[in-house]
Amino acid sequence: MTPYHFKSALAGLWKEKWINLLSTLSIAVGLFITTVGLLVVYNVNSIAQKLPDKFSITVYLKDGISQADTQRLQNTIRSNEYVRKISYISKEDALRDLKDSLKDSAYVLEGIDNNPLPASFSIKLRKDYVDPAKVKRFAGQIKAMRGVDDIQYGEQFLSSIQSIMSGARLAGLLFLGALLVGVLFVCYSTVKILFYRKADEVETLKLLGATGWFIRMPFLLEGSLMGFFGGLAAFLAGYGVFDVFLAGFSSSVPAIGYFLVPSALLLSLPAAGLFIGFSGALIALGRIRS
Amino acid sequence: MIHFEGVSKVYEGQTALANATFSVERGEMLFITGPSGAGKSTLLKLIYHAVAPEEGSITINGQRTDSMRARHIPALRRNIGVVFQDFRLLSGRTIYENVALAMRIRDAAEAQVKAQVMETLKMVGLRHKADAYPDALSGGEQQRVVIARAIVADPIIVLADEPTGNLDPVTAAGIMRIFKDINSRGTTIVIATHNKDLYANTGRRVLRLDSGAIAGEDRG
Ligand SMILES: Nc1ncnc2c1ncn2[C@@H]1O[C@H](COP(=O)(O)OP(=O)(O)OP(=O)(O)O)[C@@H](O)[C@H]1O
Ligand SMILES: [Mg+2]
DSSP states (O other), rough: OOOHHHHHHHHHHHHHHHHHHHHHHHHHHHHHHHHHHHHHHHHHHHHHHHHHOOEEEEEEOTTTTTHHHHHHHHHHTSSSSEEEEEEEEEEHHHHHHHHHGGGGGGGGGGGSOOOOOOEEEEEOGGGGGGGGGHHHHHHHHTTTTTTEEEEEEEEEHHHHHHHHHHHHHHHHHHHHHHHHHHHHHHHHHHHHHHHHHHHHHHHHHHTTTTTHHHHHHHHHHHHHHHHHHHHHHHHHIIIIIIIIIIIHHHHHHHHHHTOOOOOHHHHHHHHHHHHHHHHHHHHHHOOOOO | EEEEEEEEEEEEEEEEEEEEEEEEEEEEEEEEEEEEEHHHHHHHHHHHSOOOOOOEEEETEEEEEETOOOGGGGHHHHHHEOOTTTTTOOOSOOHHHHHHHHHTTOOOHHHHHHHHHHHHHHHTTTTGGGTSSGSSOHHHHHHHHHHHHHHHTOOSEEESSSSSTTTTHHHHHHHHHHHHHHHHHHEEEEOOOOOOOHTTTTTOEEEEEEEEEEEEEEEO
């Protein structure tokens, strides 16, 4: 690339400024929507990432199990690779918790002198193991242990974590893929049109002995510049909307404060635009035969 | 420098050149003449590989070019400066830029481009038009820009297709002086023309074409 190529690219952009401006705006809109989509996927994902922390398994112990057996059982479970945390809830703890949760209605428990509630373990699993099949296998192992009466976990909750994570990811990626192809296509068709309009000029360049790359260079630069400016416009729009607008609102609507905007994503927009513009132009030019 | 052996070119059933055999030596100046449609432009196009022959072999500067791979064609063309019959100036670029293009394609340094373009424009008497656009020039002026573009980068071969078609006799004589000058410095030149004045009394070889066939050869 020489200053000459750069100058002819700028001259080319200027000569067809209206169609180029339209293309640049289309690229900007495409990249902006893509960014919004990416942010939604990113946020759904980061919420879904936190859900496994909330997932717990309750293991009810048989009535009358000895202190030593309880301890042994707890040690066995704790040493399992699935387990991140295990806590013991005695019969008394369980009753106190129940009373606390009933609050004013606690009188219903009066007159019961035999504590009917079982002792239990509350188990939190390592993140990687929060998966329906794995949890089921784990639960089966625990249930078979001596002293365990019953086991309970939110199967529903578990499968919905799964479907949110995989569903959102898939839908998001499909959506983003379609948008990026759209942006690529805008660059492709703009450069293709520019190239067709200059078919005569291209023919002359060939006859003068120009190589394919010499001929392509200004077009590639034009495509890249349009992509870059489209990305820059999307960046400015994104910055305006997410950083200024959302930040202003989050003081009145706290939920918005949880919406995460990774600045690296916004900052990479001009580079992404440039790359897409360049690729679109490259595909549009194809092989140049002498 | 240029050798044709039994070369034929057919356009959609129309024979433009039939079984042509001839040679041009290094440093020679050859004229090709003949009526309109005789195949003069076709012969030149075969030399710079704008068209490929159906039959025969073409050797340029020691290299077979008739069945050359597409990726070698640009390098062949950079050895050749062409004065196109239909000019082929780029309308969106100034005269300076049009002439400079021939050097930029050859990767010349910007300082050299400037010096050589201005000198060549001066040779053809168009230095004062450097910043004008082709549309603002007369036919004869445009023709001289094309000539400047063909010779600016010092190619080893210059092909001129009717280079004085739009010029008055005085300007035409000036252009012929330029060709003679670069020819005397070693450039091989082939000029296709109807204009007898260009070769009369030059003592140069003249190849006569008629209906695509070489009808004879004599000296001007
Ligand atoms: N691209 C083409 N397609 C079909 N026929 C063509 C093409 N180019 C040239 N011809 C035909 O080939 C023949 C030779 O054409 P050419 O241009 O070589 O003639 P010429 O001698 O240069 O004529 P002129 O003096 O008018 O420039 C003509 O009959 C012409 O009609
Ligand atoms: Mg002709």
